Amino acid sequence: MNVHPAANLSTSTPTANLLLRVLVVAGVVAGLTLLSQYNFLLFHSLSELFSIAIGWAAFGMCWNSRERLQSGYLLILGVALLCVGAIDMVHTVSYKGMGVFPKDDPNLPTQLWIAGRYLKGAAFVLAGLFLNRRIAPFPLLTGFLLVTAGLLGSIFLGWFPDCFIRGSALTQFKIFSEYLVCVLFLISGWLFLRGRRHLDPVLFQVIMAALVLSIAQEMLFTFYVSVYGLSNLLGHLTKVTVFWLLYYGIVRMGVAEPHRVLFRELENHRERLARSRDRLAEAQRVAGAGSWEWTADTGETLWSEQMYHLLNKDPDTFHPDPENLRRLFGVKAWETYKRHLLQCLRRDDQCEFEVTLRLPGEAEVRHLEITCRATRRADGRPERLLGMMRDVTGRRNLEAMREDVERILHHDIKSPIASLVSALKMLAQEPEIPAKHRSMLETMGQSARDVLQLVQRSVALRRIEEGQFTPARERVNVMRLLGQVRTQTKRLRTLRSVSLSIHMHPDGEKRKRPDTRGDAPLLQSMLDNLIRNAVEAAPRESTVTVHVGNSHGVNITIHNQGTVPKAVRHRFFDKYATHGKTDGTGLGTYSAKLIAEAHGGKISMRTGQEHGTIVTVRLPVFGEA
Incomplete structure (x- = not known):
């Protein structure tokens, strides 16, 4: 040689x-x-x-x-x-x-x-x-x-x-x-x-x-x-x-001759960078996610290795430019993708969205969850977009399967329970039934009616999620609902050594009672979930305070002295968001938000060490358009 x-x-x-x-x-x-x-x-x-x-x-x-x-x-x-x-x-x-x-x-x-x-x-x-x-x-x-x-x-x-x-x-x-x-x-x-x-x-x-x-x-x-x-x-x-x-x-x-030392340090940095890159690639592979970066000056998009694997593309032959992405995603998914990225660049610094597409050569529909963040120069102009894409197809399929099972169960359970309620009511009206047994039948009937209402509320929540729910326009006495919630939460409050204080503040010269309109059982379920959460989060020997007023709508504030953990504050009303509860489902505040918004209302939360946690629900006043 x-x-x-x-x-x-x-x-x-x-x-x-x-x-x-x-x-x-x-x-x-x-x-x-x-x-x-x-x-x-x-x-x-x-x-x-x-x-x-x-x-x-x-x-x-x-x-x-x-x-x-x-x-x-x-x-x-x-x-x-x-x-x-x-x-x-x-x-x-x-x-x-x-x-x-x-x-x-x-x-x-x-x-x-x-x-x-x-x-x-x-x-x-x-x-x-x-x-x-x-x-x-x-x-x-x-x-x-x-x-x-x-x-x-x-x-x-x-x-x-x-x-x-x-x-x-x-x-x-x-x-x-x-x-x-x-x-x-x-x-x-x-x-x-x-x-x-x-x-x-x-x-x-x-x-x-x-x-x-x-x-x-x-x-x-x-x-x-x-x-x-x-x-x-x-x-x-x-x-x-x-x-x-x-x-x-x-x-x-x-x-x-500092190059000897500098080259040694550069070699060490390169080795550490290679190890970090390998760990990141392995983490992305396990999570089924890939990362990408878009640069404003050049318009160039860079993909991680896992991005190519996620979308079944060869990094040697596929370049993620807009035209190739449009062909890969399809027109509808591409428009959704582009609209959210432009929104992130123009107004928001961070956004999260989902696109549904069918990749070329695949029969299965893919669900891709995308999170991106914009970095800006000193003058406010965008410099880069950093993003993460994750395949959530499996999770979406499981959720769809669970929804189908819930829908079937709701349909199959509702009829037998309704029949049981009717049978117990008829049986309790028989004159030959002794008074002792009649009382037991009435208790059983009430329990069956509670279960039936629970199923009906669950069906209503499903319809709200699907956008097919229209609330009733009947008058609802909010103070009466709170009284029922007080009774329903008595055992929990006793176990937690927490008291409940309810105050009404009618507004205006006529001092009208703060009534709203809608579906009373659903609104009662909303209040029950929020007050139970407050009681569970409140310190022992403290008081959960509820204030009800009708200034610019029916305003309900629920205050407790505890604070929401930082890990769940930003997703307090998200589905399945829970923290520190072994038996928590993460559906209480989520369903409360659905119910409030379905009735034309709003719900919000603020928390801090100084003032505790305050959940505010604003509903329309009965009789207002």
């Missing part, structure tokens, strides 16, 4: 460059070693200045690149090298033999050394905590400068513990501090190891190597006796190597 020469160059050049850098550092170390044999003080000064220069160069590049650094650890290490370099500079000029400070005591440079190592170890631990998040640059720099000033002040004011005593060598504090700094490096190494997925692999290896050598460096400085001794020499050579590794890792790979 032929390989382009550039391919070999791209893979071999980084290795060759790294080898060259290693040789340069090895040459520097060898040169410093030879120099130490000639003049140790000069060796010490050059090695320290070399480390300081690298540290300050690293800070300069990190600080100037702070806006494009995606993680905070590089900036933390750069700022730390600035401050450590400042302490090391004072350490260098205070070294025994330099003659800068009047008292040529080896304790001062040793104290400065320990202060710098504490700062460096703590910085590595802090950097390990910011491998995947940013940090505010100016507070970081201010904090490090204050800590550095504090360390220098404590040393020159005599507050810092002694680290070297002439004639006794290192103090216990100095040895303990070196071990403690090693512990800080070990902790930071564990943090970097735990978060290595956020780092470029080569950068991770370089930083870990720098930490290992830093620990070795600290161990070398735990047992020297003379500031010109062998362990001191090896420690400073190790320090030169550590700072070169930090320069290479932080500056070359983290700043000067």
Whole structure:
């Protein structure tokens, strides 16, 4: 197989460059070693200045690149090298033999050394905590400068513990501090190891190597006796190597060559995005739903993979443009679809609707539930439409089947119950029946009539849903209905320890009773459902209050001190909407809404922690057109 020469160059050049850098550092170390044999003080000064220069160069590049650094650890290490370099500079000029400070005591440079190592170890631990998040640059720099000033002040004011005593060598504090700094490096190494997925692999290896050598460096400085001794020499050579590794890792790979780190972060983001996309596709597949997006600027529509599967289309051959969608949906479904989308764009920001269609090549009618939301620019113009389409054919078929069963049951049950009511009435009128048995027959007859009314109300609700119901125009005494509801809910109110208070507020000079018109049993059923709901939602030992007035219609307000859960507030009057009830059907408020609207009225609800829940029903006044 032929390989382009550039391919070999791209893979071999980084290795060759790294080898060259290693040789340069090895040459520097060898040169410093030879120099130490000639003049140790000069060796010490050059090695320290070399480390300081690298540290300050690293800070300069990190600080100037702070806006494009995606993680905070590089900036933390750069700022730390600035401050450590400042302490090391004072350490260098205070070294025994330099003659800068009047008292040529080896304790001062040793104290400065320990202060710098504490700062460096703590910085590595802090950097390990910011491998995947940013940090505010100016507070970081201010904090490090204050800590550095504090360390220098404590040393020159005599507050810092002694680290070297002439004639006794290192103090216990100095040895303990070196071990403690090693512990800080070990902790930071564990943090970097735990978060290595956020780092470029080569950068991770370089930083870990720098930490290992830093620990070795600290161990070398735990047992020297003379500031010109062998362990001191090896420690400073190790320090030169550590700072070169930090320069290479932080500056070359983290700043000067940030694409390594950025590509690593982009790869991580891409992997997370792919996992999220797979989870979304699986969720849409399980839910039988697909998502789509329409862009106003281009007029382009994008479908998710599940959308193509939902509508039996091949993503390679089908493009969801308006003409293709019109042919796919059919004229009627397409007009419904287009009308609702235009309404969402022009007036509403969100809409939900359903289209019924038969896809080409399919015999079954499909029911598709569509929800969409418009996003707008600052000037109010639409920017995008985001939508979800779900196949609810199975649910609609089950609902149709249930409705058919209910219709059959209503028809088959109504006749036997009506016959039972008539038979019990005739039997109770027989003169030979004892009074005790006559009372039982009357009770049975009342129960049968209640069941018959229940079936009749159920049939009426079905007719209301189908738009085939015309309410009666007879006069209905609302206060009498409420009195009957009071009796019917007595047992429930006793169990719940809730009282019921009913108030009438007739309006006008004649103080007319607030009567309405319609079907009394249905209106009683509506009030019964609403008051039962209020009693069940009210706190114990509280009162459900009903106010009835006839200002601008018959107004009935039902108040309780409980609140409607947020999960069902927006669908309080929807069919099957229920929450927290093991035996709830979700039909009470739904049927109340049907009955109110069938009688030309309206119903609404508002709820809140401060005022509780208020359901308001407004019905026409009897005698008004």
